[in-house]
Amino acid sequence: MARRPHRPSTGTAGRPRLWGRHAVIAALANPERTVRKLWGTREALQALNLPPVLPVTYADVADLGRLVPADAPHQGLVAEVEPLEDIWLGELLERGREDGRPLVVLDQVTDPHNLGAILRSAAAFDALGLVTQDRHAPPESGTVARAASGALETVPWVRVVNLARALEEIAEAGFWRVGLTGHASQTLAQAMGRQRLAIVLGAEGEGLRQNTEAHCDELARLPISAxxxxxxxxxxxxxxxYAAASRAATA
Structure with a gap:
């Protein structure tokens, strides 16, 4: 059987390649993002207001397909970008000092589709940002950006070396850390309280690690059917x- 040809997800010097209309347009609109190259069909590029200094290459659908992983839904647009600058946890916590927006903390969530979907939800419900480990989370990529549907460019994403230490710093900033786990006795609604909320989630299957649970103020479950x-x-x-947003709306 013939082997499927390798399709790159990174470009020159390991730069991420983003694909799909939402991901590429959001990257172009982000002043913090440097876009190095752009490929697209004539139809897709004509709909964009592009800076004159940006290198643009017209390409057909087949050519674009060779720039991204197999079967990636590029929608006629592919961009090569520089990774976003790192954000420090202290900087993010300082930004949120005056508001009650929730923080999302992920414990070894490694699937890029899940990470992208969480970024999208974080944008939808105006979360303060996302915190992950640097070694046990996917890097910026076209897959993350596509699943995030533009939110990769708008939701601050902090990568930390030590998640337990980060949770301690989050507590010091006044957040109530609630870890979601199926074995908890109380529901999320019962555990949230009225303090600033940090929602801590673990990887699918494994869940939260014991040390991460130990660095939460409360453990809670979602009231799902048996x-x-x-x-x-x-x-x-x-x-x-959504629960955090509903709590804020009724405060």
């Missing part, structure tokens, strides 16, 4: 963020 054992982590994040 017909379903658990939810995908991105679905759980969306529900938790």
């Amino acid at each position: 017909k379903v054992e658990s939810l995908n982590v991105s679905n759980a994040a969306a529900i938790a963020l």
Whole structure:
């Protein structure tokens, strides 16, 4: 059987390649993002207001398909970009000092589709930002950006070396850390309280690690039916963020 040809997800010097209308247009609109190259069909490029200094290459659908992983839905647009500048946790916590927006913390969530979907929910419910480990989370990529549907460019994403230490710093900034786990006795609504909220989620299957649970103020579960054992982590994040937004609306 013939082997499927390798399709790159990174470009020159390891720069991420983004694809799809929402991801590429959001990258072009982000003043913090440097776009190095842009490929597109004539139809897709004509709809964009592009800076004159940006190198643009017209390409057909087949050529674009060779720039991205196999079967990636590029929608006629591919961009090569520089990674975003790192954000420090202290900087993010300082930004949110005067508001009550929730923070999302992920414990070894490694699937890029899940991460992108969580970024999208974080944008939808106006979360303060996302915190992940640097070694146990996917890097910026076209897959993350596509699943995030533009939110990769708008939601601050902090990568930390030590998640337990980061959770301590988050507590010091006044956040109530609630870890979601199926074995908790109370529901999220019962655990949230009225303090600033940090929602802590673990990887699908493994869940939160013991040391991460130990660095949460409360453990909580979502009140799902017994017909379903658990939810995908991105679905759980969306529900938790909705609950946080609903709490804020009724405060």
